[in-house]
Amino acid sequence: MELLIKNGYVYDPINNVNGEKMDIAIKDGKIVETVNEHRAKKIDATGLTVMPGGVDIHCHIAGAEVNTGRLLRPEDHVKDVERKTALTRAGVGYSIPSTFTTGYRYSRMGYTTIMNPSMPPLEAKHTHEELNDTPMLDKATYPLLGDWWFVLEYLNRGDIEGCARHVAWMLRTTKGYAIKIVNPGGLESWGFGRNVHSIDDPVPNFCVTPREIMRGLCKVNKLLNLPHTIHIHTNNLGIPGNYVTTLDTMKCLEDLSPDGKPIGHITHLQFSSFKGDDWPTMSSAAEEIAKYINSHSHLTFDMGQVIFTDTTTMTADGPFQYTLYELSGHKWANGDVETETSSGIVPFQYKRKSVVNATQWSIALELALLVNDPWKMFMTTDHPNGGPFTAYPKIIAWLISKKARLATLKKTHPKAQKRSLLPSIKREMSLYEIAIVTRAGQAKALGLKNKGHLGVGADADVAIYNINPEKIDIARKYKLVRRAFSHAAYTIKDGKVVVKDGEIIQHASGRTIWLDVKTSEPEKVDEEMKQKFRDYWTVEYDNYPVFDHHVTVPDPIPVEAKV
Amino acid sequence: MVTITPKKEFKQPIFAECITPDALKDKHPDEIAQLKVWEGNKQLNFGELFKTEDDANAQNAESFTITLKGDFGKVRRVGYGMSMGEIYVEGNVGMYLGQKMCGGKITVIGNAEGWAGSEMKDGTIEIHGNAGDYLASPYRGSTVGMHGGKIIVHGNVGTDAAVYMHGGIIKIYGNTGQFLGFRMRDGTIHVLQNADTRVGASMTGGKIVVSGFLQEVMPTFTLDSIKPKVKIEEGDTANGPFYMFIGDLAERGEGKLYVSKDKNPQLKHYERFL
Numbered sequence: 002m003e004l005l006i007k008n009g010y011v012y013d014p015i016n017n018v019n020g021e022k023m024d025i026a027i028k029d030g031k032i033v034e035t036v037n038e039h040r041a042k043k044i045d046a047t048g049l050t051v052m053p054g055g056v057d058i059h060c061h062i063a064g065a066e067v068n069t070g071r072l073l074r075p076e077d078h079v080k081d082v083e084r085k086t087a088l089t090r091a092g093v094g095y096s097i098p099s100t101f102t103t104g105y106r107y108s109r110m111g112y113t114t115i116m117n118p119s120m121p122p123l124e125a126k127h128t129h130e131e132l133n134d135t136p137m138l139d140k141a142t143y144p145l146l147g148d149w150w151f152v153l154e155y156l157n158r159g160d161i162e163g164c165a166r167h168v169a170w171m172l173r174t175t176k177g178y179a180i181k182i183v184n185p186g187g188l189e190s191w192g193f194g195r196n197v198h199s200i201d202d203p204v205p206n207f208c209v210t211p212r213e214i215m216r217g218l219c220k221v222n223k224l225l226n227l228p229h230t231i232h233i234h235t236n237n238l239g240i241p242g243n244y245v246t247t248l249d250t251m252k253c254l255e256d257l258s259p260d261g262k263p264i265g266h267i268t269h270l271q272f273s274s275f276k277g278d279d280w281p282t283m284s285s286a287a288e289e290i291a292k293y294i295n296s297h298s299h300l301t302f303d304m305g306q307v308i309f310t311d312t313t314t315m316t317a318d319g320p321f322q323y324t325l326y327e328l329s330g331h332k333w334a335n336g337d338v339e340t341e342t343s344s345g346i347v348p349f350q351y352k353r354k355s356v357v358n359a360t361q362w363s364i365a366l367e368l369a370l371l372v373n374d375p376w377k378m379f380m381t382t383d384h385p386n387g388g389p390f391t392a393y394p395k396i397i398a399w400l401i402s403k404k405a406r407l408a409t410l411k412k413t414h415p416k417a418q419k420r421s422l423l424p425s426i427k428r429e430m431s432l433y434e435i436a437i438v439t440r441a442g443q444a445k446a447l448g449l450k451n452k453g454h455l456g457v458g459a460d461a462d463v464a465i466y467n468i469n470p471e472k473i474d475i476a477r478k479y480k481l482v483r484r485a486f487s488h489a490a491y492t493i494k495d496g497k498v499v500v501k502d503g504e505i506i507q508h509a510s511g512r513t514i515w516l517d518v519k520t521s522e523p524e525k526v527d528e529e530m531k532q533k534f535r536d537y538w539t540v541e542y543d544n545y546p547v548f549d550h551h552v553t554v555p556d557p558i559p560v561e562a563k564v
Numbered sequence: 565m566v567t568i569t570p571k572k573e574f575k576q577p578i579f580a581e582c583i584t585p586d587a588l589k590d591k592h593p594d595e596i597a598q599l600k601v602w603e604g605n606k607q608l609n610f611g612e613l614f615k616t617e618d619d620a621n622a623q624n625a626e627s628f629t630i631t632l633k634g635d636f637g638k639v640r641r642v643g644y645g646m647s648m649g650e651i652y653v654e655g656n657v658g659m660y661l662g663q664k665m666c667g668g669k670i671t672v673i674g675n676a677e678g679w680a681g682s683e684m685k686d687g688t689i690e691i692h693g694n695a696g697d698y699l700a701s702p703y704r705g706s707t708v709g710m711h712g713g714k715i716i717v718h719g720n721v722g723t724d725a726a727v728y729m730h731g732g733i734i735k736i737y738g739n740t741g742q743f744l745g746f747r748m749r750d751g752t753i754h755v756l757q758n759a760d761t762r763v764g765a766s767m768t769g770g771k772i773v774v775s776g777f778l779q780e781v782m783p784t785f786t787l788d789s790i791k792p793k794v795k796i797e798e799g800d801t802a803n804g805p806f807y808m809f810i811g812d813l814a815e816r817g818e819g820k821l822y823v824s825k826d827k828n829p830q831l832k833h834y835e836r837f838l
Contacts, residue, residue, distance in 0.1 A: 075703065075704045076702070076703050076704065076705040079703050331707075
């Protein structure tokens with residue numbers, strides 16, 4: 002199967018291609034130098050923008066907590082129903098769509114790879130079952146290891162190499178992709194109704210601090226040569242004044258990157274950049290945070306943009322979700338996942354006329370625009386916490402156009418308008434920068450070598466949008482851009498045209514990517530460990546791992562560890 | 565002025581959001597026949613299921629009226645979001661009658677099924693028969709209830725009526741099932757006959773008047789006083805005497821629950837708290 006995309010304006014930041022008119026050749030699901038022009042199927046991309054398929058570094062789309070969210074919100078389903086067609090299945094859900102619908106909606110926007118960021122290891126099988134049912138996309142998932150009892154015990158003993166072997170075993174056991182740390186120490190404390198309030202608060206019963214957990218797992222990450230960095234959801238998230246904790250978190254990893262390469266990813270940074278003493282005085286700390294990130298190179302982050310809509314918040318951060326319930330008085334679910342993590346779900350409506358919500362909206366954009374290097378910043382809504390991923394085209398419009406930002410800002414609460422830095426920010430991103438923050442940068446941060454670019458040998462994941470960069474001024478005609486990004490002209494997945502003019506025309510299953518980490522000396526699964534499973538878990542060790550048959554289309558990436 | 569009749573007896577539920585004065589006004593019957601409706605999982609043209617006739621005699625009437633003749637018991641979402649005009653149903657009508665309506669009037673001679681007047685904002689619904697469960701209540705899980713308007717039911721009402729009610733008036737001439745006014749915040753409900761238990765559970769505001777028998781009041785309500793009569797709306801007063809309870813205290817609520825003193829001798833023991 003050969004395919005030739007002719008004459009498009011190509012944006013491929015990893016290969017330094019900035020809007021040049023060129024052809025992209027595809028053969029057997031890979032990008033190649035040339036194809037036989039007579040035999041190949043041709044797509045005329047004249048006057049269209051060609052980008053690598055979109056990559057989302059952080060979106061909650063599968064697993065136990067997403068499903069609990071679905072159960073909790075029948076009213077979210079009734080207002081958004083997709084009927085079945087000859088090709089696609091029926092589905093429901095606005096902020097938490099059902100699995101198939103999630104796949105279709107991403108694909109219609111030109112996305113081809115997504116990362117499910119929080120998987121309690123105990124729920125790994127459930128998560129993989131749902132990922133199997135999410136079509137059109139390649140996907141991976143990060144196990145939550147920041148409050149995992151074994152990790153806490155190893156770190157308490159100071160045994161980094163032992164911890165590394167254990168984490169390698171966990172990544173294989175859960176078929177995971179990266180180390181996810183959520184409110185380190187806080188989730189374990191939440192099991193006893195407590196929380197940690199700074200990165201030096203000791204975790205009850207384990208004599209370690211969040212600082213030690215993050216530094217320890219960061220070292221583990223380096224020892225194991227994992228493609229992605231550690232993925233951190235900071236302590237004190239969503240609490241006014243938390244930017245101090247965020248800066249502490251960033252600083253505590255500084256010396257672990259002597260060569261200046263990224264070693265940590267701070268996720269949904271907007272929720273961790275609040276100034277002020279309480280909610281009435283809450284304001285933006287984007288300037289301080291951006292200043293730090295601009296002067297250091299060891300971190301990347303994603304936005305966690307807030308959208309003014311009715312959505313469902315869900316994180317593994319149980320204590321934060323409880324706080325949110327107390328603030329909103331809405332219905333809620335909260336859980337403690339045995340020895341592993343916690344979780345919480347609260348429906349939430351972000352309102353323009355709420356000072357806090359409008360300030361949050363502004364913070365995310367300020368962060369995105371004040372950080373000069375787009376390779377450090379990625380576009381997300383922390384779906385569905387800040388809003389559903391279907392709002393990405395709106396965020397693109399705000400990033401490329403000051404006019405679009407100010408039009409929305411004008412409709413927000415006057416106090417929030419006064420506090421916002423947005424009127425003073427002139428920067429308007431180009432399509433090249435948009436390609437970085439929505440695909441190239443994310444793929445690079447994830448260490449996915451075949452994703453996020455259109456060089457020879459890359460996976461043939463391509464998105465084509467109906468934007469003619471030579472004809473239109475994107476900053477002025479942001480509405481056209483928004484429409485184009487919500488309905489891709491073509492989405493190509495592994496060399497197959499799956500979407501045309503915003504409609505699904507072919508089904509693709511997509512693969513589940515996981516890390517097959519090889520350590521020189523494997524983790525010993527001894528009687529002591531099995532006894533711990535017997536004592537502390539509701540499942541036996543033998544029933545615990547995700548077996549090969551749980552993943553229908555596996556794509557293991559072999560990794561050689563240093564231990 | 566149009567009259568709509570079903571062409572057959574329906575076996576599957578029909579979703580006909582287009583039966584509203586807003587959608588049918590100024591349309592020729594041929595245009596109306598092209599509108600889309602769902603029968604089960606199939607989308608069909610309106611004309612395949614219903615016959616539409618222009619009613620020439622009634623052209624002079626004040627407002628645009630749709631008359632539904634025949635059995636509409638399986639037809640859902642009649643009057644969805646309507647803002648003006650009238651719908652006159654000669655028989656029964658299906659679920660979600662007048663959902664999200666914000667004006668106009670609906671009259672039903674027969675019975676209405678569940679969720680009649682769900683999430684309505686304004687307008688009037690009058691049901692001469694019985695209404696099903698979830699009268700004026702939002703969809704399951706949603707917290708946006710009735711915000712205004714008026715519902716009159718001459719027959720009985722099922723359970724969970726007026727859940728999350730935020731405003732408006734509901735008058736029920738018959739009996740009601742359990743959980744009337746659950747989580748109600750504002751507005752007025754008057755039940756002229758008997759009500760089943762758990763009236764006003766978790767209510768935080770508003771007014772519920774039960775003129776008939778009510779077996780027991782929730783333990784989270786406290787007796788405040790005895791009132792000789794209660795005003796329902798302008799020109800309508802319910803004559804008592806009534807026990808006035810305040811609740812639901814479990815939600816720090818300030819809702820008022822009036823229960824007829826004469827019809828409920830079993831509540832007499834509350835009087836010692838006065």
